Structures are given as structure tokens and as C-alpha cells.
Amino acid sequence: MSPDPFALTCPRPLVPDTVQMAHGGGGRLMKELIEGVFLPALGADPQGLHDSAVVEAGGGRLAFTTDGFVVHPRRFPGGDLGELAVYGTVNDLAMAGARPLALAAAFILEEGLPLDELAGLVASMKAAADRCGVRIVTGDTKVVDRGKGDGAFITTTGLGLVPAGVEVHPRRVRPGDAVLVTGDLGRHGIAVMSVREGLAFETPIASDCGPVHHLAAALLEAGLDVHCLRDPTRGGLASVLNEIAAAAGVAIEAREDDLPVDEAVATACEILGLDPLYVACEGRMVAFLPEAQAARALDLLRAHPEGAGAAVVGRVLDGPAGRVTLRTSLGTARLLDLLSGEQLPRIC
Amino acid sequence: MSPDPFALTCPRPLVPDTVQMAHGGGGRLMKELIEGVFLPALGADPQGLHDSAVVEAGGGRLAFTTDGFVVHPRRFPGGDLGELAVYGTVNDLAMAGARPLALAAAFILEEGLPLDELAGLVASMKAAADRCGVRIVTGDTKVVDRGKGDGAFITTTGLGLVPAGVEVHPRRVRPGDAVLVTGDLGRHGIAVMSVREGLAFETPIASDCGPVHHLAAALLEAGLDVHCLRDPTRGGLASVLNEIAAAAGVAIEAREDDLPVDEAVATACEILGLDPLYVACEGRMVAFLPEAQAARALDLLRAHPEGAGAAVVGRVLDGPAGRVTLRTSLGTARLLDLLSGEQLPRIC
Structure with a gap:
């Protein structure tokens, strides 16, 4: 494998000695808090996180x-x-x-x-x-x-x-898996932020806050070989992909053109200087399953109103382990790293 | 049944329209919050409380x-x-x-x-x-x-x-049951209060904070017919007795002379104007079981360090339903009612 061109681009932040808002943000500081304070003290296994x-x-x-x-x-x-x-x-x-x-x-x-x-x-x-x-x-x-x-x-x-037979876990994600999302991204964070900051948009952006358990059940009950499910809350889709890539020891590539982001959300993100891939959803699911089952999965998800916007947004690659990239509209690739904290504290 | 001489002695407090410290105190206001706000909204059954x-x-x-x-x-x-x-x-x-x-x-x-x-x-x-x-x-x-x-x-x-066969529930409490406690009362509340108020006692009073699951297991595994178990936390023993008397539709009489209260705790309570029967424990258990099994239960409890101070402190009577009284050292009876709130907020 050739050396990772993205290595060394993210210096570690200095570790603070008090709790920061970013410790609750779903990003790197939160990961450090969990892995540095909670798991060792509790004698728990970080590989078992779910x-x-x-x-x-x-x-x-x-x-x-x-x-x-x-x-x-x-x-x-x-x-x-x-x-x-x-x-x-x-x-x-x-x-x-x-x-x-x-x-x-x-x-x-x-x-x-x-x-x-x-x-x-x-x-x-x-x-x-x-x-x-x-x-x-x-x-x-x-x-x-x-x-x-x-x-x-x-x-x-x-x-x-x-249910018996169901095995849904990050460690089951493997190269060749497709990455699906069940709808457009970033609504919840922007909905909360717009109220908090007193932003008025022409069309108010409503949170996607809602259940996804029936979408998960639809895939499982149809007998699809669902490897992993995750809801992209704090830290958004980018953080989920980072966690899964690290846990499964794989790389993940997302495709910018396929990522569903509502125009109003995209505009709000631009105004606020946010990247919608890091903004929380509260009614979306990310699913990892074999590429050959992706079309069937999309059909099943789109049969529900909450899954109407489902899309295949990326795929799982062999390596480098833990690396998440975004293939942009221009055909270039950029690194989607964990943020240090979260851009939007207290959105859940 | 003759009219209850204690009736009408406790006028209802005016219901406030905001959350008060007393809503978290284990007393009457908390009961009203649970029965007036939580249970109706959640469609839950107050008789099922446990x-x-x-x-x-x-x-x-x-x-x-x-x-x-x-x-x-x-x-x-x-x-x-x-x-x-x-x-x-x-x-x-x-x-x-x-x-x-x-x-x-x-x-x-x-x-x-x-x-x-x-x-x-x-x-x-x-x-x-x-x-x-x-x-x-x-x-x-x-x-x-x-x-x-x-x-x-x-x-x-x-x-x-x-475990199969275990049925421990307030509704099983019946006249003729003995009321046991596993140790002296009021330590936790006084320990917390003494730090908070900067009170220095000659001998510092340590909280009883600790586990009681093994004491419960000792009674159950010996095959005793344990009707109900309760830990006297917020609101202390008096609140537990009130809850159980109301839930089981029985009266309960406690005997002042039999209630274990450490001398230092009793003194601190006097200074602070508190009644130790309403002060929280965090490592005690109240057990209700047939009077005939009380001696055996005491032996089992006292075999553990945490149960060394176990005592039979009262008994369950036919009625009036929900009434809890204390037989004092002088042979008189006084009502042990639910307090409106708790004397000591944030003790747990």
C-alpha cells in the first residue's frame, strides 16, 4: 500500500484539564474522553463500542x-x-x-x-x-x-x-459494502441552530426528528445481510463514517454528488460556515450492506415516507484503515476527518 | 371502623405552577407531580409503582x-x-x-x-x-x-x-407482616447535610451509602416469604411506610423504641430540627414479611456486616388504609404523614 497522502495533516489538539463543550460534541475530544477516561476506568473494551x-x-x-x-x-x-x-x-x-x-x-x-x-x-x-x-x-x-x-x-x-440471527455490528462492515442513508442530511442541527441564533429563513427548516426503527426492521425482515446500522446524530454522517472505518479497519469513500442535502439546509450551512456532513440528524439511518443488495434496500426504504429520500452515498474500501474520503463533484478527493468537537453544541 | 382521629389534620398545600425543590423530595409534592403530571400523560398505572x-x-x-x-x-x-x-x-x-x-x-x-x-x-x-x-x-x-x-x-x-418464583411487590404486604430495617436510619442525609452546612461534629457522621442486594438475596434464597422490599432513600423510612400503606391498603405502626438511630445522628437531627425518620438512607433496606419469619430474617441479615444493625421496627395492621403511626416511648401514638417536600434537597 502506498503511504497515506493525508497522514500528518491533523495535529492533535492540546488536551485540556477541564470538561469542554467539545467533549460532548461527538468529535475527537469526545473520543479522547471516552477512550481516555471512561473506558479504562470502567474496564470496558473500546472495540465493543456500539x-x-x-x-x-x-x-x-x-x-x-x-x-x-x-x-x-x-x-x-x-x-x-x-x-x-x-x-x-x-x-x-x-x-x-x-x-x-x-x-x-x-x-x-x-x-x-x-x-x-x-x-x-x-x-x-x-x-x-x-x-x-x-x-x-x-x-x-x-x-x-x-x-x-x-x-x-x-x-x-x-x-x-x-431477534435470533440478527448480527448488526461495526466489525461486520467489509470492503465492497455500500453505504446508504435514509434521507437528507443536517436538518436537525440546522433547525435547532436557526432558533438559537434567531435566524429566519424564507422557508423554516424543520428537524428530521423521528423514528427509524421501522426502516431498520424493513431491511432486516426482508432478509438482507445488513452488516451495520448507525444513526448520524452528534457529529453527523462524517463522524459515523469515521467511527465505522476505525472500528472495522476499512476505508470509506463518500460521493459528494450522491449525498442528499436539502437546498435550504445547504444555504443555511453556507451562511453559518458549517459543513452539512458534520451536522446532526435525528431521524436518519446509515446502513452498510453488500453492494449487490443496495438496490433492493433502496426500494424497501423508499416504501416508507421516512425513507423516501434514501440514497446510496458511498462504498467501503480495503484501506487505509480508518480513512474516510469524499469524492467531490470535481473528481478530487478530500479527507473527512473527525472534528475536534462539534460545530453545534447541545443539539440533542 | 371508628372515624380516623387523624383525619383533617393535614391541609393540602396550594399547588404551585412551577417546579419546586420539594417536587424532588420524595414527599407529597413529588407524589402529586408523579400522579398529576407523569402518570396521566404516560398512560401508566399508579398502582403499578415500584x-x-x-x-x-x-x-x-x-x-x-x-x-x-x-x-x-x-x-x-x-x-x-x-x-x-x-x-x-x-x-x-x-x-x-x-x-x-x-x-x-x-x-x-x-x-x-x-x-x-x-x-x-x-x-x-x-x-x-x-x-x-x-x-x-x-x-x-x-x-x-x-x-x-x-x-x-x-x-x-x-x-x-x-428469579422464578420471586414475587416482591407492595400489593403483597398484608396485616400481620413484620416491618424490618437492616440498620440504623438517617446517616446518609445527615452526612451530606453536615458537609453542606459546614457542621463539624465531634465524630464525623459517615453516610451508609452501600449495597443491599446481598441482604435481599439472603432473605429470598433462604426461602422466606418476602412480601415487599424497599430502600428508604428520599423521604426516609416514614415515606416508605406511607407509600406501602397506601399501595397495599393497610395501616402500619412503627415503634419508636425499636427504631435504630445512631446517637450522633439523633443529636445532629436535634440541632438541625430534623426528624430522622424522614432523613434518607442510601444503604438500608426495609423488608415486609410474615411476623412468624421475622426472627429467622433477623438472623440472616445480621450475618452480614451491612445487616449487623437489623431490627424489627413495626407491624402491618388491618387499617385505616394508608395510615402510618408511630407508637412513642410514652405509649402515645402520633401520625407519620408524608411531608410536603423533603427537609434535605439534593441528597441523592
Whole structure:
């Protein structure tokens, strides 16, 4: 293999000694926090990282996943904190190939939060859970002093059942796999950012916030050999491709011309100086499966309204391991590296 | 039945329209929040309330429980936020009669938290999990802006397996049951409070923060007919007795002379104007089982260091449903009602 022309282009940032916003951004600093602090202390295996843990219990395999939701503002075009907290966790279960069994919700509320608003968030959670056919079966509430929280944080944990025979995991990704996305990219981050920054676009950009578990089920139930599923939340598609390329020891090439990005989102990104490939989605799925099954997978995904914009956007290559490139419209290649942090903090 | 002499002594507080510290205190306001906001919106059944939900999966029964931990300060005599977050959740699983299978941990960190301190908390979690024989298998990290959090909040969720034949639930509590506690009461709340208020006692009072799952297992594995288990955290023993009396439709009488309260804790409570029966424990268990099995249960509990101070402290009566009384040293009775809030916010 020839030397990697992209090597040495990304000097490591100095490691800070306090928590930075970027530690929560899905980029390099977050990876360093997880690999440098959490995994060694917990005695966990970084190769086993996945959106859900899979636990053997009573002869079956359970998917188990937890996520804190701190989105600011709590209401944004296309969704709110409550539904985000449900869809985000249901989607993480689905990314392990699991059917959702039950959810738990833990609230950390700031003194002074209007009870009406809380009731609205809880009603959103119920509606979202109903849509996913899952129940919130247990919960907890803590209250912190005014100025020691930010209205409401919700941590949802999901329990799911992985059907027999389903093996969806980054380590199964291999050269020759096609990379699919189920719809256009970057909506959620831009929707949240536009409210936060007071940006008014001619057409308001709505978040894609929604469930993808039925899209995952459509591929699995059709018997396709789905190697890996991932939802491109914090850090967007580019971060997912980097994680998978590193975990599977492969290279991935995405094709700029095939990446679905809505024109309004692209314009907003230009104005804000953002790259839509790094902007979070909250209702999209990335799927890796053999190239020969890609056309069938597209048909299955497009049969659902949430998958109408599905596209094949790239392919998995032999190496160099961990490298992600973008083949641009001009035919050149550019490196899609992990960002240090995230351009948009607190979008989920 | 004669009219209840205690009726009408507790006027309802006016319902506020924003979240109050007392909404997180384990008392009446919290009950109102849960029954008035969460349960109706989620379509859940208040009679089903328990420390853990039990979910049927693949022929087995899984216990599923979640808890946010926001204790302030994060380090206190006898423990810290990290171990509290592990023991609290393991104990909640045990209160459903379950063996812990796996934990999930979600961190909400405030920008600026020293990474050293975070590493210390995570190391505490690992040590606590090892002591309980359980692993933290999945997690999440979010970062919020400086001033929008309070250092670190940790939400831990537990997954456990309920052994066949075990049926531990408030609805099984019945007249004739003995009420046992596994050790002295109120340590945790006073330990936290003494640091927070800068109180110096001659002998520092250490929190009882620790696991009780092995105490629960000792009773269950000996084949005792354990009707209900509960850990007296927020709101202390008095709140547990009130919840159980209401859920089971029974009355409960506790005997002041039999309640184990350490002298230093009793003195601190006097100084602070607190009633130790409402002060949180984080390493104690309350057990309800037939009076005839109480002596054997005491022997089993006292065989463990954490159960050395076990005592029978009361009994379950026919009615009036939901009433909890304390038989004082003077032979009189006083009502142990739910407090509106909690005397000590953010003790867990």
C-alpha cells in the first residue's frame, strides 16, 4: 500500500484539564474522553463500542442503551426535547437490530420550570412512544436549584430484544459494502441552530426528528445481510463514517454528488460556515450492506415516507484503515476527518 | 371502623405552577407531580409503582429501573456521587427481588468540571460495580454550558433478572407482616447535610451509602416469604411506610423504641430540627414479611456486616388504609404523614 497522502495533516489538539463543550460534541475530544477516561476506568473494551450494548439474558439477547438529552432550546421546528428523548433512544436500539421492549425516563428539572411546559414535554414523549409501539415503564425525577440546571434534562434508557440471527455490528462492515442513508442530511442541527441564533429563513427548516426503527426492521425482515446500522446524530454522517472505518479497519469513500442535502439546509450551512456532513440528524439511518443488495434496500426504504429520500452515498474500501474520503463533484478527493468537537453544541 | 382521629389534620398545600425543590423530595409534592403530571400523560398505572418496573422478555422477567443522581456536594463522608449512582440503582433492582445483570450510565457534565474529578467519580463507579458483581455496559456523555448544570449529574439505569418464583411487590404486604430495617436510619442525609452546612461534629457522621442486594438475596434464597422490599432513600423510612400503606391498603405502626438511630445522628437531627425518620438512607433496606419469619430474617441479615444493625421496627395492621403511626416511648401514638417536600434537597 502506498503511504497515506493525508497522514500528518491533523495535529492533535492540546488536551485540556477541564470538561469542554467539545467533549460532548461527538468529535475527537469526545473520543479522547471516552477512550481516555471512561473506558479504562470502567474496564470496558473500546472495540465493543456500539449504539447499544447487547446483554445475554435467559437465552435471548437484549439491547440496552442510554442517552441524556439536553437540547437547547427545548422546542424547535419539527420537534421538542420530549420526542427527541424517545426517538433518540428507540433509534439507538434499532441500530443494534433490536425491537424496542420498554423505555425508562429520568428527569433532572431546574427549580422554576413551568409545570405546564413539563406536562407538554411528557405528552410529547407519550405520543412519540405510542408511534414507536413502546411504553415508558419506569422513571425518576430530581430537582436542582435554580441556576444549577437548565429547565429540563431527560435521560432515556431503552431495552430491546435482538431477534435470533440478527448480527448488526461495526466489525461486520467489509470492503465492497455500500453505504446508504435514509434521507437528507443536517436538518436537525440546522433547525435547532436557526432558533438559537434567531435566524429566519424564507422557508423554516424543520428537524428530521423521528423514528427509524421501522426502516431498520424493513431491511432486516426482508432478509438482507445488513452488516451495520448507525444513526448520524452528534457529529453527523462524517463522524459515523469515521467511527465505522476505525472500528472495522476499512476505508470509506463518500460521493459528494450522491449525498442528499436539502437546498435550504445547504444555504443555511453556507451562511453559518458549517459543513452539512458534520451536522446532526435525528431521524436518519446509515446502513452498510453488500453492494449487490443496495438496490433492493433502496426500494424497501423508499416504501416508507421516512425513507423516501434514501440514497446510496458511498462504498467501503480495503484501506487505509480508518480513512474516510469524499469524492467531490470535481473528481478530487478530500479527507473527512473527525472534528475536534462539534460545530453545534447541545443539539440533542 | 371508628372515624380516623387523624383525619383533617393535614391541609393540602396550594399547588404551585412551577417546579419546586420539594417536587424532588420524595414527599407529597413529588407524589402529586408523579400522579398529576407523569402518570396521566404516560398512560401508566399508579398502582403499578415500584422501585423497578418488571418487563416480561423471552420467557424471563427483567427488572428495569432508572435514577438520576444530583447529590451536592459530590463527595461526602462515606461516599461520593459515583458510588451512590451505582449502589442506588443496584439497590432498586434488588428491591424488586432481582439480581443485577448490567448497568448503563449517562453523564451530564458542566463545562469546566476538572477532568481529574471526573476520572475519580468514574473510578468510584467501577469499584462500586465490582463490589456488586455487575458491569457498566453502556453510557452517554453530554456537556452543558457553564452555569447551566452543576458539575456532574449521573443517571444510572439497571437491568436485572427476577428469579422464578420471586414475587416482591407492595400489593403483597398484608396485616400481620413484620416491618424490618437492616440498620440504623438517617446517616446518609445527615452526612451530606453536615458537609453542606459546614457542621463539624465531634465524630464525623459517615453516610451508609452501600449495597443491599446481598441482604435481599439472603432473605429470598433462604426461602422466606418476602412480601415487599424497599430502600428508604428520599423521604426516609416514614415515606416508605406511607407509600406501602397506601399501595397495599393497610395501616402500619412503627415503634419508636425499636427504631435504630445512631446517637450522633439523633443529636445532629436535634440541632438541625430534623426528624430522622424522614432523613434518607442510601444503604438500608426495609423488608415486609410474615411476623412468624421475622426472627429467622433477623438472623440472616445480621450475618452480614451491612445487616449487623437489623431490627424489627413495626407491624402491618388491618387499617385505616394508608395510615402510618408511630407508637412513642410514652405509649402515645402520633401520625407519620408524608411531608410536603423533603427537609434535605439534593441528597441523592
